[in-house]
Amino acid sequence: xxxxxxxxxxxxxxxxxxxxxxxxxxxxxxxxxxxxxxxxxxxxxxxxxxxxxxxxxxxxxxxxxxxxxxxxxxxxxxxxxxxxxxxxxxxxxxxxxxxxxxxxxxxxxxxxxxxxxxxxxxxxxxxxxxxxxxxxxxxxxxxxxxxxxxxxxxxxxxxxxxxxxxxxxxxxxxxxxxxxxxxxxxxxxxxxxxxxxxxxxxxxxxxxxxxxxxxxxxxxxxxxxxxxxxxxxxxxxxxxxxxxxxxxxxxxxxxxxxxxxxxxxxxxxxxxxxxxxxxxxxxxxxxxxxxxxxxxxxxxxxxxxxxxxxxxxxxxxxxxxxxxxxxxxxxxxxxxxxxxxxxxxxxxxxxxxxxxxxxxxxxxxxxxxxxxxxxxxxxxx
Amino acid sequence: xxxxxxxxxxxxxxxxxxxxxxxxxxxxxxxxxxxxxxxxxxxxxxxxxxxxxxxxxxxxxxxxxxxxxxxxxxxxxxxxxxxxxxxxxxxxxxxxxxxxxxxxxxxxxxxxxxxxxxxxxxxxxxxxx
Numbered sequence: 001x002x003x004x005x006x007x008x009x010x011x012x013x014x015x016x017x018x019x020x021x022x023x024x025x026x027x028x029x030x031x032x033x034x035x036x037x038x039x040x041x042x043x044x045x046x047x048x049x050x051x052x053x054x055x056x057x058x059x060x061x062x063x064x065x066x067x068x069x070x071x072x073x074x075x076x077x078x079x080x081x082x083x084x085x086x087x088x089x090x091x092x093x094x095x096x097x098x099x100x101x102x103x104x105x106x107x108x109x110x111x112x113x114x115x116x117x118x119x120x121x122x123x124x125x126x127x128x129x130x131x132x133x134x135x136x137x138x139x140x141x142x143x144x145x146x147x148x149x150x151x152x153x154x155x156x157x158x159x160x161x162x163x164x165x166x167x168x169x170x171x172x173x174x175x176x177x178x179x180x181x182x183x184x185x186x187x188x189x190x191x192x193x194x195x196x197x198x199x200x201x202x203x204x205x206x207x208x209x210x211x212x213x214x215x216x217x218x219x220x221x222x223x224x225x226x227x228x229x230x231x232x233x234x235x236x237x238x239x240x241x242x243x244x245x246x247x248x249x250x251x252x253x254x255x256x257x258x259x260x261x262x263x264x265x266x267x268x269x270x271x272x273x274x275x276x277x278x279x280x281x282x283x284x285x286x287x288x289x290x291x292x293x294x295x296x297x298x299x300x301x302x303x304x305x306x307x308x309x310x311x312x313x314x315x316x317x318x319x320x321x322x323x324x325x326x327x328x329x330x331x332x333x334x335x336x337x338x339x340x341x342x343x344x345x346x347x348x349x350x351x352x353x354x355x356x357x358x359x360x361x362x363x364x365x366x367x368x369x370x371x372x373x374x375x376x377x378x379x380x381x
Numbered sequence: 382x383x384x385x386x387x388x389x390x391x392x393x394x395x396x397x398x399x400x401x402x403x404x405x406x407x408x409x410x411x412x413x414x415x416x417x418x419x420x421x422x423x424x425x426x427x428x429x430x431x432x433x434x435x436x437x438x439x440x441x442x443x444x445x446x447x448x449x450x451x452x453x454x455x456x457x458x459x460x461x462x463x464x465x466x467x468x469x470x471x472x473x474x475x476x477x478x479x480x481x482x483x484x485x486x487x488x489x490x491x492x493x494x495x496x497x498x499x500x501x502x503x504x505x506x507x508x509x510x
Contacts, residue, residue, distance in 0.1 A: 036426035071449040
């Protein structure tokens with residue numbers, strides 16, 4: 001029976017570590033195991049080093065690290081079957097929610113966007129990650145692992161980008177663009193150039209690559225790369241010209257009617273509301289005349305959840321509605337203000353699809369009507 | 382004479398046959414659990430030697446299969462561990478937990494049933510002793 005020295009034990013432990021075994025408990029297990037084998041099988045004056053090297057190589061097929069990898073994979077995939085089940089259930093659920101949501105959308109039934117939201121969330125946050133984890137385990141070559149990983153990343157980013165777009169959340173366009181770029185510039189080249197080398201899969205890879213490029217190309221053709229700067233500038237100028245015209249007309253109308261207090265209140269609320277929308281778009285409430293020089297140009301875009309999230313704005317909108325309704329109740333004929341088919345006839349959440357410029361102009365239009373009504377009141381006097 | 386030699390070869394070959402890892406894989410957990418059930422506490426090397434001895438070298442558990450399995454059993458709560466210092470090195474003993482004991486019985490009866498099914502399915506004649 002061979003007796004191991006402390007130095008030799010340290011040597012074995014260092015070697016186990018150097019061969020990539022990082023789990024401490026596994027290091028201990030293997031160290032004791034090797035020591036036992038040496039103690040039981042090596043003669044007292046045997047050659048430690050060569051016997052050790054022969055023993056350690058019998059532990060693995062390619063590398064000693066296999067043991068640790070197998071341990072980790074056994075520990076991680078304890079829930080393999082549950083994960084697989086969850087993947088199938090979440091996949092089935094998101095497909096059902098997509099089909100249901102689309103049908104609801106066509107029928108204009110309530111709950112359509114809720115179903116689509118759930119479908120995208122389950123697909124991108126549960127199904128795709130699980131699919132990646134389970135698939136990577138089955139994939140033996142690094143090439144397939146990389147392709148699967150890239151595909152998953154592309155899938156998650158683009159579906160979340162779409163979700164952000166629908167929900168009017170920020171960075172939606174960047175996400176969709178990044179997802180598409182990852183798909184076109186990374187996924188397809190890696191897939192194509194690694195797959196084409198294998199004669200067995202060559203034809204399949206070529207056909208699939210063509211289809212991927214078609215899909216990516218179609219999506220890319222939908223992306224708007226135009227520069228909208230001039231359009232935004234023109235819209236800002238149109239709005240400011242309207243504003244100046246309105247203020248001119250307001251200044252010229254004699255303010256001596258019995259309704260002057262009501263007019264003033266309505267105008268005040270309107271200006272406050274416009275101020276909030278402008279602040280949301282440019283950061284400034286009162287736009288100066290030299291707005292172009294100061295780079296205060298509002299980008300045109302859907303107002304989104306602004307009137308739902310911003311309680312001050314929704315309060316002002318309610319106030320405006322109430323004040324005009326109150327004024328209208330005392331009037332008849334030409335001095336009434338037409339609230340139909342304006343922002344006042346829509347609920348805050350219904351406004352989300354209207355552009356910020358549309359809403360601003362609509363409020364100004366109400367104020368124009370007010371000037372007109374004032375005129376007719378003075379004339380009637 | 383030649384025929385007898387052939388038979389002899391076949392018999393010897395069968396006798397020294399070492400089962401492939403694929404065959405052992407599905408039953409390794411149960412084999413390890415059974416050893417622990419019979420010997421209260423054991424360490425890794427001891428388990429491999431015991432199994433080797435009991436099966437006349439036919440089942441040789443590799444280190445690459447044994448330790449991942451032991452760690453998985455520990456994670457599942459079927460075995461508990463205790464460490465003992467032997468000079469500079471640590472020896473880890475594995476012991477069945479109460480849940481491990483019931484699980485062992487379950488696993489063994491499952492395998493017994495499986496063997497019966499295989500016997501029928503593969504049409505294996507019972508060995509007459």
